[in-house]
Amino acid sequence: MAETYYDPADLPRFAEMAEGSPELWKKFMEYYGAVFEDGALSEREKALIALAVAAAVQCPYCIDAYTRASLEKGSNLEQMTEAIHVSNAIRGGASLVHGVQMKNIVDKLSM
Amino acid sequence: MIRSIPSLQKSGNPLASTARQREILEGESAFPRFEEKLGESSLTPLRTTGIEVLQINVGKLCNQTCKHCHVDAGPDRKEIMTQETAEACIRALARTESIRIVDITGGAPELHPVFRYLVTEARRLGRHVLDRCNLTVLNLRAQGDLVAFLAANEVEVIASLPYFQARQTDAQRGAGVFESSIEGLRKLNSAGYGSGNGRRLCLVYNPGGAFLPPQQSSVENDFRRELRKRHGIEIDALFTITNMPISRFLDFLLESGNYETYMCHLIEKYNPCAAEGAMCRSMVSVGWDGTLYDCDFNQMLDLPVDERVGRHIADVDLAEHVGRRIATGRHCFGCTAGSGSSCGGEVA
Numbered sequence: 001m002a003e004t005y006y007d008p009a010d011l012p013r014f015a016e017m018a019e020g021s022p023e024l025w026k027k028f029m030e031y032y033g034a035v036f037e038d039g040a041l042s043e044r045e046k047a048l049i050a051l052a053v054a055a056a057v058q059c060p061y062c063i064d065a066y067t068r069a070s071l072e073k074g075s076n077l078e079q080m081t082e083a084i085h086v087s088n089a090i091r092g093g094a095s096l097v098h099g100v101q102m103k104n105i106v107d108k109l110s111m
Numbered sequence: 112m113i114r115s116i117p118s119l120q121k122s123g124n125p126l127a128s129t130a131r132q133r134e135i136l137e138g139e140s141a142f143p144r145f146e147e148k149l150g151e152s153s154l155t156p157l158r159t160t161g162i163e164v165l166q167i168n169v170g171k172l173c174n175q176t177c178k179h180c181h182v183d184a185g186p187d188r189k190e191i192m193t194q195e196t197a198e199a200c201i202r203a204l205a206r207t208e209s210i211r212i213v214d215i216t217g218g219a220p221e222l223h224p225v226f227r228y229l230v231t232e233a234r235r236l237g238r239h240v241l242d243r244c245n246l247t248v249l250n251l252r253a254q255g256d257l258v259a260f261l262a263a264n265e266v267e268v269i270a271s272l273p274y275f276q277a278r279q280t281d282a283q284r285g286a287g288v289f290e291s292s293i294e295g296l297r298k299l300n301s302a303g304y305g306s307g308n309g310r311r312l313c314l315v316y317n318p319g320g321a322f323l324p325p326q327q328s329s330v331e332n333d334f335r336r337e338l339r340k341r342h343g344i345e346i347d348a349l350f351t352i353t354n355m356p357i358s359r360f361l362d363f364l365l366e367s368g369n370y371e372t373y374m375c376h377l378i379e380k381y382n383p384c385a386a387e388g389a390m391c392r393s394m395v396s397v398g399w400d401g402t403l404y405d406c407d408f409n410q411m412l413d414l415p416v417d418e419r420v421g422r423h424i425a426d427v428d429l430a431e432h433v434g435r436r437i438a439t440g441r442h443c444f445g446c447t448a449g450s451g452s453s454c455g456g457e458v459a
Contacts, residue, residue: 012375044329071318074325074333076279 011061044073051080052087113247113287115176118185119359126362127183129413135365136356136412136441142374145443152383157392157437159405162207162429164394166214166454167192167200168407169223171399175245177271177284179317181357181411184218196401197225199425201232207429214394214454216243216407221257234264243454244270246295247288262302267311269350269454270296275337279319296344305345313348315456321369323376323449324351327457350456353377355408355445377444385451388458391437397424405437407454408445414438 018025036046047069054062070080119127126132137144149155171188173180204210213233220226220243233240242261249257261268270292274280277289284292296312299305304312316330324330331349338344354360356374364370395416396404401424404410417436421427451458 042329044325068322071320071322072325074330076274076276 006060008064011064014061042073044070044075047073048075048079048083052083055084055087056091113175113285113291115174115186115285118176118187119183119362121185121187124362126358126365129411132357132361133412133414133440135361142378142441145439145441148378148381148383148444148447149386149439152386154383154386157386157389157439159394159433159435159437160392162209162393162395162432164212164214164390165200165204165207165210166216166394166396166407167229168216168396168398168410169197169218169220169225169229171218172222173217173219173245174222174248174251175219175285175288177245177359178363179283179354179360181355181360181408182218183358183411188218190399191223192225192399192401194225194228196399196424197229199401200229200397201236203424203427203429204233204238205236210238210429212239212241214241214243216454219245219248221248221254227260230260230264230266240264240266241269242266244268244295245284246270246272246292249295249298250291258298258302261299262304262310265309267313268299268304269313269315270299271315271317272296272334273317273319275334275341283317283319293342293344296338296342296346300343300345305347307347311347312345313350314346315350315352317352317354321354321364321367321373323380324353324452327351327450350454351450351452352454352456353445353448353452355442357408357411357442374441374444377448380448381444382447382449382451382459384459385447385449388451388453389443389446390453390455390458391446395429395432401425403427403432405435408442409438412440412442414440 036043036050041049047066050062051066051070054066067080146155149157168182170191171182171184172186172191173184173188174186176185204213213229215226215229217223230240230242248254271284272280272292273283280289280292281287299312302310304310314334316324316334318324327350330351334349335346338346356364356370356377361370364373391406391409394406396406396410398404398410402410403416403422403424404414405416409415415422415438416432417438420431420435446452
């Protein structure tokens with residue numbers, strides 16, 4: 001058993017999630033594969049979005065997988081760093097914009 | 112100025128031994144054998160379908176020591192093809208009409224004394240010649256007339272450039288290589304290369320680490336756009352090549368802890384179409400000492416051709432090599448992953 005909760009060796013075991021419900025796993029993987037195909041957005045753009053979302057939801061498995069995927073789709077450190085900053089800006093911005101709600105309450109409570 | 116690191120051989124690294132590399136690649140492990148995967152797609156035993164390319168590795172001398180090099184080439188290497196062996200290559204070429212392409216590689220082939228002889232004689236025999244060029248060699252003082260020589264002989268230049276930015280290129284190929292490569296590309300453009308006429312300039316992209324190359328067409332678009340915009344440089348094409356788990360790249364994989372994961376990825380992405388179109392099926396590779404191999408990768412692992420056919424370029428009948436059984440191993444997963452990889456880029 002690993003001494004930490006996260007073990008990189010667990011990422012390749014993702015497909016074991018089929019065991020509890022093969023039908024749901026199959027539906028999920030069909031949808032997942034279709035999402036990441038070339039479409040209106042390229043495979044590279046989708047990989048970078050996935051990386052940014054992975055950073056936002058802080059999933060180490062996804063960060064591992066989509067860093068590699070971004071490189072394998074021809075991205076580079078500069079593009080991936082900007083994607084992380086986009087994630088960061090939205091997460092920070094989401095806190096900051098709730099400050100407007102704070103201001104509404106200050107206005108209501110204050111003379 | 113290019114700064115190079117010592118070769119595995121010079122630094123006494125155990126991986127300088129091909130026997131040690133083969134032990135690691137073919138040892139007992141959970142990885143399937145390459146022949147098992149071929150068997151699943153009814154391609155075993157893998158055989159040549161014809162001999163169209165004569166790839167000549169003129170030696171291991173190079174002015175660079177790139178980290179991914181499967182040859183372990185460098186300035187300290189002494190393996191250099193003799194004139195006698197080069198003449199044997201030309202005799203074999205003259206006898207074998209099916210060979211239309213002579214692909215000269217190394218090391219840095221231009222630094223070897225037999226290079227210009229091979230180019231002029233192959234051209235005299237009407238064959239198309241490829242030069243696997245590291246670009247920085249074009250800037251050496253002693254090679255001042257090299258670009259003119261290549262242009263006059265309409266040699267197709269296949270030049271390695273891992274990225275259109277300095278950081279990634281220099282990390283892989285040595286400090287100062289990017290700047291020198293751009294200077295070399297400008298010289299080639301000035302001599303008429305890259306403008307869509309008879310002087311072809313093709314770049315080779317290989318990944319800057321333990322990951323697979325992107326789709327060839329998307330990388331080609333990136334390189335064309337960025338080289339034109341940033342440096343005013345034009346190219347005719349770009350190929351992607353997968354890094355092979357041999358020699359210095361194998362050393363990198365083991366040292367960085369990436370070996371197992373990289374091999375898993377190569378094997379997961381095994382593509383039978385890529386195996387069917389593998390370059391070894393239509394070529395023969397000649398070593399600096401005239402020994403024959405199925406490809407440059409087998410050459411660097413000391414795996415000569417099947418013992419039932421001629422094993423030396425002197426007086427070989429290359430017609431015997433049609434239908435030749437190809438020696439394979441786990442390193443072959445490098446050429447059959449995804450869209451496949453060859454000296455000419457994607458194969459599937």
